[in-house]
Amino acid sequence: MSGVSGVAIVGGGIIGLSIAWRLVREGVDVTVYDDGVDGAWHVAAGMLAPGGESAFETPALVGLLERSAELWPGFAAELGADVGYDETGTLSLAMTADDVAEASRVWDRRKLTRLRPSELRELESSLSPRVRAGALDLQERQVDPRRVVAALRARLRIVPRRITDLSELDGPVVVAAGCGTAALTGLPVRPVKGQVLRLHGEPGLLRHVLDATVDGREVYVVPRADGEVVVGATQEERTDRLVTAGAVHDLLRAAIDLLPALAEFELAETTVGHRPGTPDNAPLLGRLDDRVVVAAGHHRNGVLLAPVTADLVARLLLTGEADPLLAGFSPRRFR
Ligand SMILES: Cc1cc2nc3c(=O)[nH]c(=O)nc-3n(C[C@H](O)[C@H](O)[C@H](O)COP(=O)(O)OP(=O)(O)OC[C@H]3O[C@@H](n4cnc5c(N)ncnc54)[C@H](O)[C@@H]3O)c2cc1C
Numbered sequence: 001m002s003g004v005s006g007v008a009i010v011g012g013g014i015i016g017l018s019i020a021w022r023l024v025r026e027g028v029d030v031t032v033y034d035d036g037v038d039g040a041w042h043v044a045a046g047m048l049a050p051g052g053e054s055a056f057e058t059p060a061l062v063g064l065l066e067r068s069a070e071l072w073p074g075f076a077a078e079l080g081a082d083v084g085y086d087e088t089g090t091l092s093l094a095m096t097a098d099d100v101a102e103a104s105r106v107w108d109r110r111k112l113t114r115l116r117p118s119e120l121r122e123l124e125s126s127l128s129p130r131v132r133a134g135a136l137d138l139q140e141r142q143v144d145p146r147r148v149v150a151a152l153r154a155r156l157r158i159v160p161r162r163i164t165d166l167s168e169l170d171g172p173v174v175v176a177a178g179c180g181t182a183a184l185t186g187l188p189v190r191p192v193k194g195q196v197l198r199l200h201g202e203p204g205l206l207r208h209v210l211d212a213t214v215d216g217r218e219v220y221v222v223p224r225a226d227g228e229v230v231v232g233a234t235q236e237e238r239t240d241r242l243v244t245a246g247a248v249h250d251l252l253r254a255a256i257d258l259l260p261a262l263a264e265f266e267l268a269e270t271t272v273g274h275r276p277g278t279p280d281n282a283p284l285l286g287r288l289d290d291r292v293v294v295a296a297g298h299h300r301n302g303v304l305l306a307p308v309t310a311d312l313v314a315r316l317l318l319t320g321e322a323d324p325l326l327a328g329f330s331p332r333r334f335r
Contacts, residue, residue: 004028004317008169009176010184013039014145015295015302016176017152018075018310024156026318033169035162039178040302041145043196043273045222045230047209048072048141048304049090051110060328061282065301067325068308069139075307076143081151084144084224091124093134093212093258100133103213107135126205126261131212142209142222145303166292174293174313178276181296187284188334189297191239191274195247196232197255201265203227212258219254221262229265231255235275243270275299284331285312286322293317294331 007023009016012034020030050065057065076085092112094103107114112135120134121127166173166184175181182189206223222230234247248270256263278284278297283305288294295313298305312323 003320004172006030007172007174007317008033009174010163010166010169011039011175011177011180011296012153012158013176013178013302014041014149014152014306015178015298015309016174017149017156018306019174019176019295019313020156021152022310022314023317026314028318030156032156032158033161033163034158035180036160038273040273040275041149043194043271044145044303045196045220045232046084046143046145046303047090047211047220047222048143049211049301050304051137051139058282058328064283064308064325064329065304068305069141071307071311072141072143072304079148079151081147081154083147083151084142086143086225087138087141088207088209089136089138090140090209090211091120091134091136093120093127093131093210095130095132095212095214095257096216097132098216099213103133103135110137112137124206124208124210126259128258128260131258136208140209140211143303144224148303148306172291172293172317174295174317175288176295178296178302179274181276181284181294185288185292185294185331187288187294187296187331188279189276189284190237190278192277192299193236193238193240194233194273194275195236195243195251196230196271196273197248197251197267198269198271199229199231199262199265200268201227201229201262205229205261206259210258212254214254214257217250217254219251219258221255221258228268229262239274241272243272276302279334283309283329284334285309285329286316286326286331288331
């Protein structure tokens with residue numbers, strides 16, 4: 001499949017579009033097929049957190065996450081639009097003594113300096129006085145996935161069509177259909193439900209992303225420049241799209257406990273998305289057979305992993321050679 005001139009991509013989410021854009025810039029004729037159902041990108045907060053769970057991930061996946069984090073500044077700049085890429089950093093916070101004990105293990109592993117409450121409030125004056133400790137991670141950044149997808153869609157040819165069988169398409173195909181990848185390929189991509197809230201208020205309440213443990217519950221709060229504040233997220237092994245009272249309650253309670261002023265914000269949106277999970281929580285990247293390449297299963301990190309996925313998959317298609325970074329992510333490991 002090396003030296004391709006035309007490629008069909010199934011899935012116009014953040015992964016399919018990023019690959020398409022890389023290929024178009026190399027002169028490849030690309031058609032993206034998308035069924036118009038909002039993918040996980042529409043819900044995602046857009047935290048770019050390469051170290052987030054590195055205690056639980058393989059060295060190969062950590063390498064991929066870190067490489068993609070390095071690529072994000074250039075990727076955002078090349079898009080030529082304001083996609084909300086922001087390097088202010090993430091404040092990791094803990095509320096109770098138990099929360100501090102739990103969070104300290106992560107701060108130690110990531111070699112972050114522990115900050116006192118007074119130091120935290122110098123960084124974010126609206127934080128609740130109940131926040132006991134925290135640490136600033138400048139490697140953890142954010143971008144607005146909806147803006148990224150809009151910028152990419154404006155530059156690409158998208159055919160609004162659901163593909164039900166890959167035999168509908170001629171020539172080389174990239175399957176980047178998120179949770180839809182399972183039905184097209186038989187690969188084990190499972191939906192992991194996440195509920196997310198979007199609040200709106202005066203811009204400027206918050207500068208950093210907050211990633212907190214509040215009375216044992218994980219919550220993140222992601223501020224955008226226009227006053228939007230994203231609060232997330234549940235992690236549920238469910239396929240439904242219900243917004244539940246319990247999830248909204250828990251997310252709001254934790255967020256308002258952290259930042260009492262959020263109680264005055266408008267609750268503008270409640271959304272549900274499904275992370276494309278795999279049995280080993282690592283993505284599926286590479287050739288499935290002579291014609292089909294898969295780029296799916298990015299689970300909790302698809303926004304972060306978009307630039308590196310685009311580079312590696314485009315290179316595979318253009319040169320026929322698999323970068324060593326792809327080792328360990330072959331979709332054939334589940335065949
Ligand atoms: C609640 C939540 C929070 C998240 N937060 C973050 C975060 O902070 N940082 C981060 O890096 N990641 C985050 N993620 C993960 C990230 O959103 C996903 O990993 C990423 O969106 C996967 O991209 P994708 O393009 O593979 O799939 P998707 O974004 O799901 O897009 C797939 C696209 O393919 C289309 N499609 C599917 N099947 C077909 C078909 N048969 N024919 C045509 N089109 C089809 C869909 O309509 C969709 O447009 C989050 C996810 C969720 C749910």
